[in-house]
Amino acid sequence: MEIIFGRNKKEQLVPVPATVTGKIPTWLQGTLLRNGPGMHTVGVSKYNHWFDGLALLHSFSIRDGEVFYRSKYLQSDTYNANIEANKIVVSEFGTMAYPDPCKNIFSKAFSYLSHTIPDFTDNCLINVMKCGDDFYATTETNYIRKINPQTLETLEKVDYRKYVAVNLATSHPHYDEAGNVLNMGTSIVDKGRTKYVIFKIPATAPGTKKKGKSPLKHAEAFCSIPSRSLLSPSYYHSFGVTENYVIFLEQPFKLDILKMATAYVRGVSWASCMSFHREDKTYIHIIDQRTKKPVPTKFYTDPMVVFHHVNAYEEDGCVLFDVIAYEDSSLYELFYLANLNQNFEENSRMTSVPTLKRFAVPLHVDKNAELGSNLIKVATTRATALKEKDGYVYCQPEVLYEGLELPRINYAHNGKPYRYIFAAEVQWSPIPTKILKYDVLTKSSLKWGEECCWPAEPVFVPTPGAKDEDDGVILSAIVSTDPQKLPFLLVLDAKNFTELARASVDADLHLDLHGLFIPDADWDAEKQTPAETREDENSDAPLTPQA
Ligand SMILES: CC1=C(/C=C/C(C)=C/C=C/C(C)=C/C=O)C(C)(C)CCC1
């Protein structure tokens, strides 16, 4: 297993042509751009956790039935400092590191509880975010790194704190139809006023239709929710949206700020400052995007840990939302490299299976409803919401499917009624073995799997002019555990899950986390933007992906 998890991956700087078998649909033109950890050893020092690995961007460019693959390490300050020192000198999620004296390129940036929490890492290894015309590699700290999505070059380092008061931000933003970005972050150092902040980044600078200006300058915090506990805000990896609401789960998986403030001197990792409080509840915050205020009812459910929201929508006066839920935070334990590398089968057996659960939250609570009565009248779900005293409502989910992670949907249905979830099937270990299509209406599923194949998160790309929700293809990068078999990009028909094509690449493909598909049409639209309206330093970068 070490071969797949712990081994440093070789970057593929020169685009390499893939061997295509089958037929890639002619309409499928664009680039699948993904991110994930690729290097876990620097010199003689090793990271402890798989989520610590240095970000390795990779892409499959698909044009006229041909595919080219390339990969490049994100040239973050973290990467450069580590490579220069030939050891790990910047702390990550599961590894606390100490810079060489005098060489601390990271400033001590915290104002409160300061001098103790070193500046966070800019090793943006989790996802890729589109922001206006720009693309950023993202993680969960206050830093994002602008990248060139064609060449995979690293551009400027952006500090969210310059624009919104957050020290942590999710790597799973949402996008509306106009391309505006909606994200959430946590402010942990504002004089003890620990809060969760929802913010919007417009796709274009307000007041102009011009593209090319950095939209981040116009980021706007539109709602903040005080943390229930000032010293232990919840950890969250994503959140949900419907057309009018934001769903935020304040779960009992928490960051301990005091522990974080002393972690550096105690020599322990950030991960050790997080803990699951099984005696607590999970609070469900529903924020009205129109009034920019939370719905006052106190919704809660049993303790759980959610990393990924799948989708959410409104129906008959309720917000319905689907999440992948765990009983506890043991998933993060499994990804310690020590667990992944020795006795893999034994150590990585999941104690809590990722389960697709549907929650229903009533938007208006009838004052006259009896205590203990179920406020959900929606016929399509067995989820309940029981009225309790003092304005509390206890939500119990409907369990839909067990053993899936890395969920994706047809994004045109984000925040709206939908039917299909594309995900990785995970059975006894956190390693995906199959790709799954789950139909929330019929509760049936289709699967794709092959011996020695570990699929990445499946990305849905719609057929141009598609009518049906599943009219399109699924793209997934497949890592091969068989040394005789090359890794490949798999193209499935999203309707029936049959293989349309595979593009095998003679390259060192890594297991990644998340990414997006950039249709060529997007580049073309950008190409038509007059050059003088583009202000960025990379405005002269070639716009046609060079395969
Ligand atoms: C560095 C750092 C963090 C990093 C967290 C990471 C990198 C989480 C990755 C999560 C993934 C990949 C989840 C998948 O489901 C924290 C804890 C936010 C806060 C302190 C500094």
Ligand SMILES: [Fe+2]
């Ligand atoms: Fe994620």
